[in-house]
Amino acid sequence: MDLTADPTPLHSLDDAPAMVAGARRVVSLTLDGEVEELSLAAAASKVRRQPPLVCHARAFARRLGIDGFPAFDVLELFAFVHPARFCVPTPRGIAEALDLPTPDGHEAEALALQRAVRRLLGDLGAPLTPGGREESSDPVAFAWEMGRAGWPWAPAVLAALGKPDGPEKGAARSGLRVWTRIKEWEEGAPPPPPAQNPVDPDEARRRLAAMLSANVLGKVAEPRPQQADYSSAVSAAFAPRQLPDTPNVVLAEAGTGVGKTLGYLAPATVWAEKNGGTVWISTYTRNLQHQIDGELDRLYADPATKARKVVLRKGRENYLCLLNLEEAVRAMPFQPHNAIGVGLMARWAAATRDGDMTGGDFPGWLVDIAGRGPTMGLADRRGECIYSACDHYARCYIEKSVRRARRADIVIANHALVMVQAALGGGEEPTLPSRYVFDEGHHVFDAADSAFAGHLTCRETQELRRWLLGAEETGRSRARGLKRRLEDIVAGDEEALRHLDDILMGARVLPGDGWSARLAADNPQGPTERFLLLARQQVYARTAGQGGPYSLEADKAYPVDGLLEAAAELEQALVRLSEPVEALARRLAQRLEDESAELDSDQRRRIDALSRSLHRRGTLTVEAWRAMLRTLPTETPSHFVDWFAVERIDGRDVDVGLYRHWVDPTVPFAEALAGPAHGLVVTSATLTDGTGDVGQDWRAAEDRCGASHLPAPAIRAQVPSPFDYPNRTRVFVVNDVRKDDLGQVSAAYKSLFLAAGGGGLGLFTAISRLRAVRDRIAEPLDQVGIPLYAQHVDPLDVSTLIDIFRNEEHACLLGTDAVRDGVDVPGRSLRLIVFDRVPWPRPDILHRARREAFGRRRYEDMITRLRLKQAFGRLVRRADDTGVFVLLDSMMPSRLAGAFPEGVEMRRVGLKQAVEETAEFLRGW
Numbered sequence: 001m002d003l004t005a006d007p008t009p010l011h012s013l014d015d016a017p018a019m020v021a022g023a024r025r026v027v028s029l030t031l032d033g034e035v036e037e038l039s040l041a042a043a044a045s046k047v048r049r050q051p052p053l054v055c056h057a058r059a060f061a062r063r064l065g066i067d068g069f070p071a072f073d074v075l076e077l078f079a080f081v082h083p084a085r086f087c088v089p090t091p092r093g094i095a096e097a098l099d100l101p102t103p104d105g106h107e108a109e110a111l112a113l114q115r116a117v118r119r120l121l122g123d124l125g126a127p128l129t130p131g132g133r134e135e136s137s138d139p140v141a142f143a144w145e146m147g148r149a150g151w152p153w154a155p156a157v158l159a160a161l162g163k164p165d166g167p168e169k170g171a172a173r174s175g176l177r178v179w180t181r182i183k184e185w186e187e188g189a190p191p192p193p194p195a196q197n198p199v200d201p202d203e204a205r206r207r208l209a210a211m212l213s214a215n216v217l218g219k220v221a222e223p224r225p226q227q228a229d230y231s232s233a234v235s236a237a238f239a240p241r242q243l244p245d246t247p248n249v250v251l252a253e254a255g256t257g258v259g260k261t262l263g264y265l266a267p268a269t270v271w272a273e274k275n276g277g278t279v280w281i282s283t284y285t286r287n288l289q290h291q292i293d294g295e296l297d298r299l300y301a302d303p304a305t306k307a308r309k310v311v312l313r314k315g316r317e318n319y320l321c322l323l324n325l326e327e328a329v330r331a332m333p334f335q336p337h338n339a340i341g342v343g344l345m346a347r348w349a350a351a352t353r354d355g356d357m358t359g360g361d362f363p364g365w366l367v368d369i370a371g372r373g374p375t376m377g378l379a380d381r382r383g384e385c386i387y388s389a390c391d392h393y394a395r396c397y398i399e400k401s402v403r404r405a406r407r408a409d410i411v412i413a414n415h416a417l418v419m420v421q422a423a424l425g426g427g428e429e430p431t432l433p434s435r436y437v438f439d440e441g442h443h444v445f446d447a448a449d450s451a452f453a454g455h456l457t458c459r460e461t462q463e464l465r466r467w468l469l470g471a472e473e474t475g476r477s478r479a480r481g482l483k484r485r486l487e488d489i490v491a492g493d494e495e496a497l498r499h500l501d502d503i504l505m506g507a508r509v510l511p512g513d514g515w516s517a518r519l520a521a522d523n524p525q526g527p528t529e530r531f532l533l534l535a536r537q538q539v540y541a542r543t544a545g546q547g548g549p550y551s552l553e554a555d556k557a558y559p560v561d562g563l564l565e566a567a568a569e570l571e572q573a574l575v576r577l578s579e580p581v582e583a584l585a586r587r588l589a590q591r592l593e594d595e596s597a598e599l600d601s602d603q604r605r606r607i608d609a610l611s612r613s614l615h616r617r618g619t620l621t622v623e624a625w626r627a628m629l630r631t632l633p634t635e636t637p638s639h640f641v642d643w644f645a646v647e648r649i650d651g652r653d654v655d656v657g658l659y660r661h662w663v664d665p666t667v668p669f670a671e672a673l674a675g676p677a678h679g680l681v682v683t684s685a686t687l688t689d690g691t692g693d694v695g696q697d698w699r700a701a702e703d704r705c706g707a708s709h710l711p712a713p714a715i716r717a718q719v720p721s722p723f724d725y726p727n728r729t730r731v732f733v734v735n736d737v738r739k740d741d742l743g744q745v746s747a748a749y750k751s752l753f754l755a756a757g758g759g760g761l762g763l764f765t766a767i768s769r770l771r772a773v774r775d776r777i778a779e780p781l782d783q784v785g786i787p788l789y790a791q792h793v794d795p796l797d798v799s800t801l802i803d804i805f806r807n808e809e810h811a812c813l814l815g816t817d818a819v820r821d822g823v824d825v826p827g828r829s830l831r832l833i834v835f836d837r838v839p840w841p842r843p844d845i846l847h848r849a850r851r852e853a854f855g856r857r858r859y860e861d862m863i864t865r866l867r868l869k870q871a872f873g874r875l876v877r878r879a880d881d882t883g884v885f886v887l888l889d890s891m892m893p894s895r896l897a898g899a900f901p902e903g904v905e906m907r908r909v910g911l912k913q914a915v916e917e918t919a920e921f922l923r924g925w
Helices: 040-049 057-064 074-081 091-097 106-125 139-148 154-160 171-175 201-213 225-238 260-275 286-298 303-309 322-330 336-351 365-370 397-407 415-423 441-451 458-469 482-490 494-509 515-520 526-542 563-594 601-630 666-674 694-705 742-756 767-783 798-807 817-822 845-854 857-873 894-899 911-923
Strands: 018-021 025-029 035-039 248-254 279-283 310-312 410-414 435-438 454-457 552-554 640-649 652-662 679-684 715-719 729-734 760-763 788-790 812-815 832-835 883-887 906-909
Touching (some): 040 057, 057 365, 074 091, 074 106, 074 139, 091 106, 091 798, 139 154, 139 171, 139 336, 201 225, 225 248, 225 260, 225 679, 225 715, 260 279, 260 410, 260 679, 279 415, 286 303, 303 397, 310 397, 322 336, 336 365, 410 415, 415 435, 441 652, 441 694, 458 515, 494 526, 515 526, 526 563, 526 652, 640 845, 742 760, 742 911, 767 788, 767 812, 812 817, 832 857, 857 894, 883 911, 906 911
Parallel strands (some): 248 679, 760 812, 832 883
Antiparallel strands (some): 018 025, 640 652
């Protein structure tokens, strides 16, 4: 078949000029070496006539101010040729990944793209050898199918593969079945319970010394006395428990540079080996999960050994679902708009180590260039797994990680998964772990707040309806409803079928597609939408600033007319849903007893999983909603806070509902997880407060992680940072810039970034302020060769933006709190941090309740100091780093100066002096 005969035209690569966009101009380079500089408007006109060679076509289009255009995106070719291989999504990053000369300047970047194409096509043409490139999927079949959908790279790729006419007859379809090449997992006997041998501090020190002496990538870590002291201290958490529900808890603050990761891994791995048990390491950010995984190379140099000993665990929604992938691949001929993205995902699926789509070997930028549907949309994001009824069950990435985790020494998880497992009494694990380490422990409060909250909203109720009913309009979704997941299990069981019919009928009281339009038109359907419409009315009636971009909130007191009646009606409707859900869950659980001799292992696991899912997603969720509705006419229980809210994005309503949070979410955390555990380490570089009162600072740490709710006091350990902060950092509070004048704020950012020569991180408390500043300073920075990237502006996820920022020494990055907490950029790529104003907590209803409970100003100051500590902590990541921290807020109170390390002076200066001293200080290093 001639690909060019397809209705979607394929363009010639020979005519494609390589283009690189700056803030206000585009450099174009032809294959003949002709260089042309174009305005953005002229470039936008040209690319519509002649598809160019670019890096990240979507970001390029955003820079030109157009929706999209045909292009040869080098990132697409890289993802096809080298799936599951890391690459920073810039011309410089591609060049470095392919061992090409590093470009400097836009013209050199355009040339680098041309060189990268030649290298990539050459890699495709290289012979397959045992020691060289290996294919785990058929590139010819995928290139052919993607070419039929209009992929412009297809002719060049097929030619490089020596198959310009496509695959052999009949081979195309079989070549797409990548899931058949994935290794299956094997079941084993359940592991015995761990022994109870303690870890002696000297054992921890010896293990730490061995890990530090290991040669990883040609480097041996330098021993530090502080690190050994820290490791010795946290080993106390691995002693046998003395009383029931009384864990050994160690709160350990380790300043940046101590090396806390290896410090706690040393006793954790010793305990796991001595006792045949598993230690769960929990982090708040995905980046840290993968950093910890990398550090364990020091102990497990052999990849096969490490694969047995160490497992990364995340929620099911983070992994590729092979059944979803199969359905998407089979639909490629009929859905050409998704075919290119699906082809790239299938290539990755065949090469990935573990199917993790939120880190590891998955390129985050693939979501940006291929779209969410063909990428993240292939994960099991709605809990629709059919378990052993799935043809891919034995190959499932999720099932592999769950089983490996039960036999591993170290499981590296995240706070969200660990909290949810605790809330559900184990989740997918038969029993909860006995030993935990919570790294980034200052976020335990926030993670518990999310895990133990209740949201009766349009989105949440619609999600439950979709989980129960599945896709209600053919062709719009792959969603598999409860009937499809259960039909073979309950076939012939009249009682179960009756409960299933009642569930499907009861689910129709929940909102379906189009609820937003119906609420906007004052035309609700069903009791849930009627209640939520009145909730929305109460919010809009009680709040000001409705024309702004931000979400709106209102107290539940003094409800508008009809709201209580609608709540009562909805509560009764939810009864008619929850009763058959729980009855079916019990019926399935009963079958495990009644038919124990007839059910094989896979059937038992599937029935058990479905029974627990019904209880968790149906009964527990709906009962929480009913409890919220029943207390609407009365006072909210003292340990909760309830409110109504309309969630908005850019001034557009995206959700509305009734919210319930614990005033202190560490109470259920302590009850569900910390109390039953045997040992617990909570650690961070910013665990304690910075008031100067040692007792008060530690009490703040105990309150934030739930230790104050446990029967025995926690062991406190504090190891200071070895870094010379007084000499290697400066802190300026600029006192002559009006923070409410975005013109002045923008000028300050520009001047400071120029003074530092790039390497600047700009932090903002509001997205609107970030965007306004970015628009004002992008062009002047670009004119002097300083690229500017911005969260919420550039079509890239946060982790990808940070990868780009880390890779370019003179770039600048603007971001909000996600950047503040997730940046780990050692070296000169980050040498300046500018904060737009004091990061006070948002004064919402939830904060109001916690402020009253935890001490008013003391609580607000604690939260703000923590945020400043976290921001400053991004500045120096190794001993030879230097940097300047600038706060553009003259109202910064002196009592918050405890956020900065001891000996670091917080100086109040004018902008001119801050700029001059920043330039002088950074030049000195």
